[in-house]
Amino acid sequence: xxxxxxxxxxxxxxxxxxxxxxxxxxxxxxxxxxxxxxxxxxxxxxxxxxxxxxxxxxxxxxxxxxxxxxxxxxxxxxxxxxxxxxxxxxxxxxxxxxxxxxxxxxxxxxxxxxxxxxxxxxxxxxxxxxxxxxxxxxxxxxxxxxxxxxxxxxxxxxxxxxxxxxxxxxxxxxxxxxxxxxxxxxxxxxxxxxxxxxxxxxxxxxxxxxxxxxxxxxxxxxxxxxxxxxxxxxxxxxxxxxxxxxxxxxxxxxxxxxxxxxxxxxxxxxxxxxxxxxxxxxxxxxxxxxxxxxxxxxxxxxxxxxxxxxxxxxxxxxxxxxxxxxxxxxxxxxxxxxxxxxxxxxxxxxxxxxxxxxxxxxxxxxxxxxxxxxxxxxxxxxxxxxxxxxxxxxxxxxxxxxxxxxxxxxxxxxxxxxxxxxxxxxxxxxxxxxxxxxxxxxxxxxxxxxxxxxxxxxxxxxxxxxxxxxxxxxxxxxxxxxxxxxxxxxxx
Amino acid sequence: xxxxxxxxxxxxxxxxxxxxxxxxxxxxxxxxxxxxxxxxxxxxxxxxxxxxxxxxxxxxxxxxxxxxxxxxxxxxxxxxxxxxxxxxxxxxxxxxxxxxxxxxxxxxxxxxxxxxxxxxxxxxxxxxxxxxxxxxxxxxxxxxxxxxxxxxxxxxxxxxxxxxxxxxxxxxxxxxxxxxxxxxxxxxxxxxxxxxxxxxxxxxxxxxxxxxxxxxxxxxxxxxxxxxxxxxxxxxxxxxxxxxxxxxxxxxxxxxxxxxxxxxxxxxxxxxxxxxxxxxxxxxxxxxxxxxxxxxxxxxxxxxxxxxxxxxxxxxxxxxxxxxxxxxxxxxxxxxxxxxxxxxxxxxxxxxxxxxxxxxxxxxxxxxxxxxxxxxxxxxxxxxxxxxxxxxxxxxxxxxxxxxxxxxxxxxxxxxxxxxxxxxxxxxxxxxxxxxxxxxxxxxxxxxxxxxxxxxxxxxxxxxxxxxxxxxxxxxxxxxxxxxxxxxxxxx
Numbered sequence: 001x002x003x004x005x006x007x008x009x010x011x012x013x014x015x016x017x018x019x020x021x022x023x024x025x026x027x028x029x030x031x032x033x034x035x036x037x038x039x040x041x042x043x044x045x046x047x048x049x050x051x052x053x054x055x056x057x058x059x060x061x062x063x064x065x066x067x068x069x070x071x072x073x074x075x076x077x078x079x080x081x082x083x084x085x086x087x088x089x090x091x092x093x094x095x096x097x098x099x100x101x102x103x104x105x106x107x108x109x110x111x112x113x114x115x116x117x118x119x120x121x122x123x124x125x126x127x128x129x130x131x132x133x134x135x136x137x138x139x140x141x142x143x144x145x146x147x148x149x150x151x152x153x154x155x156x157x158x159x160x161x162x163x164x165x166x167x168x169x170x171x172x173x174x175x176x177x178x179x180x181x182x183x184x185x186x187x188x189x190x191x192x193x194x195x196x197x198x199x200x201x202x203x204x205x206x207x208x209x210x211x212x213x214x215x216x217x218x219x220x221x222x223x224x225x226x227x228x229x230x231x232x233x234x235x236x237x238x239x240x241x242x243x244x245x246x247x248x249x250x251x252x253x254x255x256x257x258x259x260x261x262x263x264x265x266x267x268x269x270x271x272x273x274x275x276x277x278x279x280x281x282x283x284x285x286x287x288x289x290x291x292x293x294x295x296x297x298x299x300x301x302x303x304x305x306x307x308x309x310x311x312x313x314x315x316x317x318x319x320x321x322x323x324x325x326x327x328x329x330x331x332x333x334x335x336x337x338x339x340x341x342x343x344x345x346x347x348x349x350x351x352x353x354x355x356x357x358x359x360x361x362x363x364x365x366x367x368x369x370x371x372x373x374x375x376x377x378x379x380x381x382x383x384x385x386x387x388x389x390x391x392x393x394x395x396x397x398x399x400x401x402x403x404x405x406x407x408x409x410x411x412x413x414x415x416x417x418x419x420x421x422x423x424x425x426x427x428x429x430x431x432x433x434x435x436x437x438x439x440x441x442x443x444x445x446x447x448x449x450x451x452x453x454x455x456x457x458x459x460x461x462x463x464x465x466x467x468x469x470x471x472x473x474x475x476x477x478x479x480x481x482x483x484x485x486x487x488x489x490x491x492x
Numbered sequence: 493x494x495x496x497x498x499x500x501x502x503x504x505x506x507x508x509x510x511x512x513x514x515x516x517x518x519x520x521x522x523x524x525x526x527x528x529x530x531x532x533x534x535x536x537x538x539x540x541x542x543x544x545x546x547x548x549x550x551x552x553x554x555x556x557x558x559x560x561x562x563x564x565x566x567x568x569x570x571x572x573x574x575x576x577x578x579x580x581x582x583x584x585x586x587x588x589x590x591x592x593x594x595x596x597x598x599x600x601x602x603x604x605x606x607x608x609x610x611x612x613x614x615x616x617x618x619x620x621x622x623x624x625x626x627x628x629x630x631x632x633x634x635x636x637x638x639x640x641x642x643x644x645x646x647x648x649x650x651x652x653x654x655x656x657x658x659x660x661x662x663x664x665x666x667x668x669x670x671x672x673x674x675x676x677x678x679x680x681x682x683x684x685x686x687x688x689x690x691x692x693x694x695x696x697x698x699x700x701x702x703x704x705x706x707x708x709x710x711x712x713x714x715x716x717x718x719x720x721x722x723x724x725x726x727x728x729x730x731x732x733x734x735x736x737x738x739x740x741x742x743x744x745x746x747x748x749x750x751x752x753x754x755x756x757x758x759x760x761x762x763x764x765x766x767x768x769x770x771x772x773x774x775x776x777x778x779x780x781x782x783x784x785x786x787x788x789x790x791x792x793x794x795x796x797x798x799x800x801x802x803x804x805x806x807x808x809x810x811x812x813x814x815x816x817x818x819x820x821x822x823x824x825x826x827x828x829x830x831x832x833x834x835x836x837x838x839x840x841x842x843x844x845x846x847x848x849x850x851x852x853x854x855x856x857x858x859x860x861x862x863x864x865x866x867x868x869x870x871x872x873x874x875x876x877x878x879x880x881x882x883x884x885x886x887x888x889x890x891x892x893x894x895x896x897x898x899x900x901x902x903x904x905x906x907x908x909x910x911x912x913x914x915x916x917x918x919x920x921x922x923x924x925x926x927x928x929x930x931x932x933x934x935x936x937x938x939x940x941x942x943x944x945x946x947x948x949x950x951x952x953x954x955x956x957x958x959x960x961x962x963x964x965x966x967x968x969x970x971x972x973x974x975x976x977x978x979x980x981x982x983x984x
Contacts, residue, residue, distance in 0.1 A: 047627060048584060049577040049614070054627055057572035057642065064573065080549035081556065085541040086616075086647055086663050087600075092540060108579075109604040110616065113651035113662075114597040122541070124578075124602065124616075135539060135546055150549065155578055155647065159605035170605075171578050 023355070026292050030236040034287060037294050038165045041356045043282065051163050051170025055279070058356065061303035063173065063279060067153065069205045069301065070175065070277060073197040079149040079177060086155075087122035088131045095130065096255040102222020103127070106158040108170070124157040129223065129248070129274055132178050133256030140180060142261050146270055147190075148180040166283035167240075167492050174278035180253070180270040182262065187271040191245045194275040195228045198243035206281065207298040207407040208232050208288045209415055210242060213465015213487065218448055221274075225249040231464045231487065233415040234287035237437025239464045239489035242284050248272035283492070288411050295357025296379055298407055299400040304338045306396055307358045309349050311365035324369050324389070328362075331393050335400070354379060359403045360396060380406060415439060422476040428488065432458045439464075439489050443482030445475035453477065460490050515847070518784050522728040526779060529786050530657045533848045535774065543655050543662025547771070550848065553795035555665065555771060559645065561697045561793065562667065562769060565689040571641040571669060578647075579614040580623045587622065588747040594714020595619070598650040600662070616649040621715065621740070621766055624670050625748030632672060634753050638762055639682075640672040658775035659732075659984050666770035672745065672762040674754065679763040683737045686767040687720045690735030693769070698777045699790040699899040700724050701907055702734060705957015705979065710940055713766075717741040723956045723979065725907040726779035729929025731956045731981035734776050737767035775984070780903050787849025788871055790899055791892040796830045798888055799850045801841050803857035816861050816881070820854075823885050827892070846871060851895045852888060872898060907931060914968040920980065924950045931956075931981050935974030937967035945969065946980070956981050 023040060024032040039045050043059030055063065071081075087110060094100050103126045110122040125131065136148060153175045160170045177194060181187045195212055202210045210230040220227040224246040232240050253259075253269040262268045289296040299305050308329065310321040322341075329337055338358075340349050346363070353361055357379060364374040374392060376385045376399065387395050422428045422442035431438035444450070444463065454477045455462050464487045471482025515532060516524040531537050535551030547555065563573075579602060586592050595618045602614040617623065628640060645667045652662050669686060673679045687704055694702045702722040712719040716738040724732050742761040745751075751759045781788040791797050800821065802813040814833075821829055830850075832841050838855070845853055849871060856866040866884060868877045868891065879887050914920045914934035923930035936942070936955065946969045947954050956979045963974025 045627075047577050047623070049579050049581060049623070052577035052579060054577065055575040057574055060573045060575055063575075081552045082549055083547040083552055083555075083665065085539050085544035085546065086649065087541050087544060089541060105606040107606060108602050108614075110600045111603045112601040112613075114599060121604075122600075131539070131541070135537075157578065173575065 023292075023294060026235075026290070030287075033290075034283075035165060037286060037290055037355070038283075041295050043286075043295075044165045046163065046165070051160050053163070053165050053169050053171075055173075058303055059282065062282060062297070062301060065301040065303065066201070066205065066281065067175070070197065070201050071153070073200065074151050074175065074177065077149075077193060077197065079151045079179075082150050082152050083154070084125075084128050084131050084135070084152055086125055088125055088128075089120050089122055091120060092134050093123050093130050095133075096223050096252055098251075099129065099223035099255075103158070106160070108157050108159050125154070126156055126158045127274070127276070128152065128154070128156075128176055129178065129252050130256075133252045133258060136180060137256055137258045140258055140260050140270060143182055143263055145260060146180060146182045147186060148178075148270075150179070151175055151177040164283070164492075166279055166286070169279075172278050172280065174276050177273070177275045179273045180258070181272070182260075182268070182270060184249070184271050187247060187249070187273050190273045191228055191247045191275070194273070195230065195243070195245040198230045198245070198275075198277055201277070202230055202232060202242055202281070202284075203408065205298065205300045206285045206288075207300075207404050207411060208242070208281075208285055209408060209412045211465060211467060211487065213467045215244075215465065216448065216451055216463050218451060219462065221246045223248065223251055224274075225251065229465060231489075231491075232284050232288055233411075233418060233439050233489070234284070234492070235290070235411075235414050236287065237418040237439070237489070239439065239487075239491040240280070240284045240287065241464070241491065242281050243275070243277040245275040246273060248274060287492075288414075289407055290357070293351070294355035296407065297357035297359060299359045299403050302357070302359055303336065304353075304356070304358045305336045305400055306332065306338075306360045306362060307349075307353045308337060308339045308362045308364065309346055309353075310339070310341065311346050311363055311368075317366050320366055320369060321364060324364060328364070328374070328389060328392060332396065334393075335396060350377075360399055362392070362396075378403070380410065422488070423473050424476060425479065428454065428461075428476045429458065431488075432461050432490070435459075437490060439487055440476070441487055442476035442485070443471035443473045444484050444486045445478055445480040446483035447475075447478070447480070450475060450477040450480070454488070461488050462491055463487070464489050464491060515784075515786060518727075518782070522779075525782075526775075527657060529778060529782055529847070530775075533787050535778075535787075536657045538655065538657070543652050545655070545657050545661050545663075547665075550795055551774065554774060554789070554793060557793040557795065558693070558697065558773065559667075562689065562693050563645070565692065566643050566667065566669065569641075569685060569689065571643045571671075574642050574644050575646070576617075576620050576623050576627070576644055578617055580617055580620075581612050581614055583612060584626050585615050585622050587625075588715050588744055590743075591621065591715035591747075595650070598652070600649050600651050617646070618648055618650045619766070619768070620644065620646070620648075620668055621670065621744050622748075625744045625750060628672060629748055629750045632750055632752050632762060635674055635755055637752060638672060638674045639678060640670075640762075642671070643667055643669040656775070656984075658771055658778070661771075664770050664772065666768050668766060668768045671765045672750070673764070674752075674760075674762060676741070676763050679739060679741070679765050682765045683720055683739045683767070686765070687722065687735070687737040690722045690737070690767075690769055694722055694724060694734055694773070694776075695900065697790065697792045698773065698780075699792075699896050699903060700734070700773075700777055700780045701900060701904045703957060703959060703979065705959045707736075707957065708940065708943055708955050710943060711954065713738045715740065715743055716766075717743065721957060723981075723983075724776050724780055725903075725910060725931050725981070726776070726984070727782070727903075727906050728779065729910040729931070729981070731931065731979075731983040732772070732776045732779065733956070733983065734773050735767070735769040738765060740764035740766060779984075780906075781899055782849070785843070786847035788899065789849040789851055791851045791895050794849070794851055795828065796845075796848070796850045797828045797892055798824065798830075798852045798854060799841075799845045800829065800831045800854045800856065801838055801845075802831070802833065803838050803855055803860075809858050812858055812861060813856060816856060820856070820866070820881060820884060824888065826885075827888060842869075852891055854884070854888075870895070872902065914980070915965055916968060917971065920946070920953075920968045921950065924953050924982070927951075929982060931979055932968070933979055934968035934977070935963035935965045936976050936978045937970055937972040938975035939967075939970070939972070942967060942969040942972070952982050953980050954983055955979070956983060 468485040960977040
């Protein structure tokens with residue numbers, strides 16, 4: 001029974017070339033590698049609709065897991081889901097001046113319903129502050145109606161000329177939270193609370209380390225007093241803004257004339273926040289964790305956590321292996337397990353599931369069954385661990401938990417490898433010379449002109465976040481007194 | 493402690509008039525009653541956006557429960573979720589002739605992105621067959637790629653002049669399933685399988701009895717060979733189409749030139765189905781179950797299954813009652829329970845939760861605590877049942893299960909009260925004379941002109957479904973030989 005058993009790929013530590021050559025090498029062309037991985041792992045693809053992608057079953061299952069994790073946090077912090085109209089009449093859209101200026105160039109306009117020209121054109125929502133403000137004007141009357149803590153999961157549209165799957169598409173899926181409060185202090189706390197949910201999603205679920213920071217005036221949300229974000233560093237050294245939380249103050253409540261009777265029965269404007277996280281984070285986890293073989297899925301959101309590959313030759317072996325696999329799978333009820341019973345060679349399957357980033361692969365053949373074990377192969381380093389079959393449920397659960405930690409630590413190490421302290425303009429320029437990437441940590445004067453000048457002369461290095469309102473030295477951009485400590489990087 | 497306890501509403505079997513008078517009487521004006529209930533129970537509301545509604549937290553929580561129940565069935569039957577673009581270029585939309593003719597008058601068109609006029613205008617999807625066909629043309633190559641079993645949860649837009657919350661809105665939320673198969677037989681089975689999921693959702697989750705039937709040629713989906721539907725009868729005697737499952741044959745695969753290499757390596761067109769169920773079913777369960785006091789929520793999808801009302805006077809009683817309520821709630825972990833601790837009179841709360849249709853209300857005051865019990869009040873008939881506190885977890889679970897059965901049986905009885913057998917035209921006319929409503933069961937000749945004539949002369953009585961392709965007598969419409977057995981009704 002074991003004599004003619006072969007295990008393709010035995011001793012081969014690298015994936016089979018015939019399959020992986022279809023993916024551009026990550027070290028050659030990161031951008032093309034990214035697109036290849038997204039398309040060939042069947043996460044998403046381009047469509048004939050300019051700027052719009054299709055999210056395929058494997059990608060959507062990933063999004064469902066991310067959505068469910070974040071939705072749990074949103075509800076646990078007291079928010080309720082709602083659904084607001086897709087279309088916003090132009091007159092409502094125009095009420096908050098900064099907001100319009102920021103979003104108008106990106107709006108897709110509906111002008112006809114059936115054969116009829118509409119009296120007023122309708123914006124497909126780029127975000128929903130304006131329609132939500134309009135509706136809550138009639139629902140908020142008294143201090144008893146506050147706080148309002150709501151969220152919606154929806155598609156939004158921002159007209160883009162350039163499409164990058166997940167990262168920059170005209171249509172994307174997201175959640176947008178919107179809240180109204182009686183006091184500014186509550187609003188400030190809400191902004192921080194939801195930013196912390198985003199940090200937890202990124203780090204505790206996606207194994208993607210992030211830092212929290214405040215965006216500069218140039219980078220804040222159109223209509224906000226200030227914007228906080230979580231920023232992740234991709235494995236090519238560029239940053240990705242992965243979730244934002246906005247302090248709107250009374251900007252929108254004044255623009256939409258939302259008032260309430262406070263405890264002294266005086267009319268007051270409530271304070272507002274909004275916060276959003278989108279399918280963009282999927283791009284983040286791909287670029288953060290992926291390697292030459294393809295994706296590496298963070299196990300807590302992986303659509304498939306464990307793939308079982310039965311190995312056999314001939315019907316007699318197949319019957320024995322299938323029986324063992326069925327029994328094994330039945331014992332793994334708490335995990336997301338897939339048995340690959342396709343009529344393909346094991347080597348093909350190994351490469352396919354490595355491309356798709358499944359954290360753990362279990363290989364099981366007649367020789368293993370005779371030895372009462374299976375071989376677990378790890379996606380990060382392809383280490384092989386023989387595990388007694390009876391111990392697999394507990395061991396796989398444990399290995400997945402450790403996989404999360406290892407993936408996170410690996411991403412921290414990648415980020416650290418790009419992190420540089422900059423004290424002078426020479427430091428800053430050196431960090432980004434010759435197309436190099438870096439996450440530069442240093443002092444900044446707070447002047448928008450200095451910020452713009454750095455961006456212009458370094459091919460797009462921007463301040464990703466203000467992480468402290470103290471500075472340890474002079475501005476690394478212009479040499480004037482430092483006011484803030486910031487991170488610079490080129491960004492997606 | 494019990495001396496000064498009062499239980500407002502004790503012995504009062506009807507809700508307090510001061511609250512319920514805000515809802516139009518159901519028996520006076522069913523249509524206005526419906527709108528009042530939807531708005532005052534805060535399920536949904538109108539918006540300044542023509543034809544578009546806002547779904548409020550209580551309504552959206554209901555939709556989430558319905559969605560999760562159906563999503564579970566869709567996945568259990570082997571389908572995967574995806575996400576397709578919102579916008580469909582006009583040229584793609586135009587390829588299936590019947591489909592275009594059916595949907596073009598209802599399409600909202602995007603003509604501008606930012607300041608720029610688009611080269612080709614884009615339809616906001618009224619349904620996604622056309623974009624899905626376009627994409628699957630490149631993904632389906634071999635018989636190994638079949639069947640394709642996919643689904644999306646999405647917003648769609650069908651321009652409507654008239655808005656009725658949930659029932660008829662320009663934008664609505666739904667799921668749309670789309671499948672491709674190698675054989676027509678598989679397609680026929682798929683249509684039936686998903687129709688059965690819809691029946692199960694309606695009856696087993698929403699307690700709403702339905703019948704399955706085939707739509708006539710006049711009522712089928714634009715582009716389908718045939719359409720099956722589930723139809724429910726509302727408590728005013730009008731029918732509601734609540735979910736549809738379409739046999740598309742090769743209509744779309746030919747129009748979009750989707751072919752695959754079959755096992756003999758011949759190019760063949762796959763067969764297709766599509767099937768959808770929308771937020772419209774929320775309108776259905778309201779009109780099916782609601783009464784003069786408001787909603788009655790089917791317990792398996794109710795956002796709140798049990799509301800606990802603490803009853804007390806003064807701080808001393810409050811402390812005792814609060815402690816008992818906290819302990820009680822902790823023991824009800826498996827149920828969706830809300831404690832109404834608002835600073836309002838119990839009578840106000842009773843009416844409020846009756847309006848919102850919470851199946852079971854638990855009243856608990858010092859006198860109850862002393863007796864070691866609480867009083868459970870049923871939403872259907874307001875029957876009061878004292879239950880020992882220790883038995884509440886098991887008893888409430890049991891009462892909710894029985895509530896579902898009673899609600900279903902009640903709806904069946906309502907439907908039966910409207911059902912009439914019609915053998916002649918005189919029977920049919922009598923059933924609908926003087927604005928009466930009926931669910932008329934009888935034979936039909938199968939002729940579209942007869943169908944149209946009945947509709948024209950009876951103020952909108954239509955064939956809701958062909959339930960058999962045999963007939964027991966002559967056509968109740970025209971007297972010619974009967975071919976099918978059908979249900980007639982006026983419909984939403």
